[in-house]
Amino acid sequence: MKYFVLLTGLILACYLLGFIKKSEKYQWMDRNYTTAIKGFSILTVVWAHSGAMLSVGGIQFVAGIGVALFLMCSGYGLEISYEKNGLEEFWKKRLLSVCLPFWVVELVGLFATATFTIKTYLFDFCCLKGFDIVLKAAEKIGKSVDFYIIGGEPSAENKKYKEAHNLSNVHFVDFLGKDELREYYNAADLFVLMTRGDTWGLVINEAMANGLPVITTKRCVAGVELIKDGENGYIIEVDDTEALVNKVLTLRDNEELCRQMSLANINKMQTNTIDQIAKNHIQVLESFFKEKKQ
The missing domain is CATH 1.10.287 (Helix Hairpins)
Structure with missing residues (x-):
């Protein structure tokens, strides 16, 4: 602070x-x-x-x-x-x-940034999203939890890691349309975004609107803004595999906690619609220009 x-x-x-x-x-x-x-x-x-x-x-x-x-x-x-x-x-x-x-x-x-390289900046979108941390967590947790990583072709490094460690609980899924993606949201128990840097992170809004507890990092602006740690999800450090494992297992073993977080996110997103956000911005701007004219 x-x-x-x-x-x-x-x-x-x-x-x-x-x-x-x-x-x-x-x-x-x-x-x-x-x-x-x-x-x-x-x-x-x-x-x-x-x-x-x-x-x-x-x-x-x-x-x-x-x-x-x-x-x-x-x-x-x-x-x-x-x-x-x-x-x-x-x-x-x-x-x-x-x-x-x-x-x-x-x-x-x-x-x-300590983790920056030219290769990462130009080619490795997956690295910025922290998929490698999710793979490491999946290895530690084992077959009791399945991880679905959605959004395009996985990087060669992530493919090799999955094969080398025989991660049968990890599933790579290509880009999906809205209706297909909604089916995955409905089938999921929680949502993870281990981003190393997001100016917002709209998927957080989507996951919350679909009633999923969220685990994300301190580098996700949407997470910092919308998630209250321990109430409707968890905010953890970037690249912290152990913390991710701990939070996933906590939610896996506590169905009531999952349910409470799910309801909290649904209730929160009911007041966070596009119409309401637009109204809030209009109200602030009208107030600003009104004061300037006086």
Whole structure:
């Protein structure tokens, strides 16, 4: 928590410093105004996602508000720019001011991650999703629990691991349509996502809506935001095979706990529909712009 407090102070200092150094006057929705709002939006997203990485719950919805504000200001700015200049140098500006900075920041962040390699970044989606940890857990647990890993062709490494350790309780399943996927959700007893990094993780929402207890990591924003450890699932450390084994066995051996978590997730997702999320965002944005006009 102390690191998050320090980060919050740093972000606030950066934002206030930007206003202090700016000598231009701000007028409603002019270029300076929208640029300031976009800067605030970016810092808001960084703050919320950093909080998720540091296991601070209850603030991740702020990132969605930041993204919405940024897109609104960007869309407005693009429309005005198009009216004045057409598409003159549009792609050059996008590449230099948007794409290139994004790639630089993305690669710097990834190189700072201990588990990062170029091969993983370019080719190994399965590694980022932590399927290798699931395989190790399946080996330790044995045939009392079957694991279905759904979503495309497994990597060569995961195939070899399964064959080398004779994991008959592991089943790789290709991408499925919504109706087929729903059948697997209905047949499952719990859902596991051992991700090493997800900006959200929509499958968490899907699993909860289908009444499944969820086990995921501290690097899954959806998990940090929606799962209360021990009540409707478990949040564990990245790459922690032993913790995964322990939580799976706990749920396997406690049918009543599974049932309670299942009901908790169903109840939680009934108030987390797309319509309700949209209404919440609209309410926040209307309140924001109303205050700015006063």
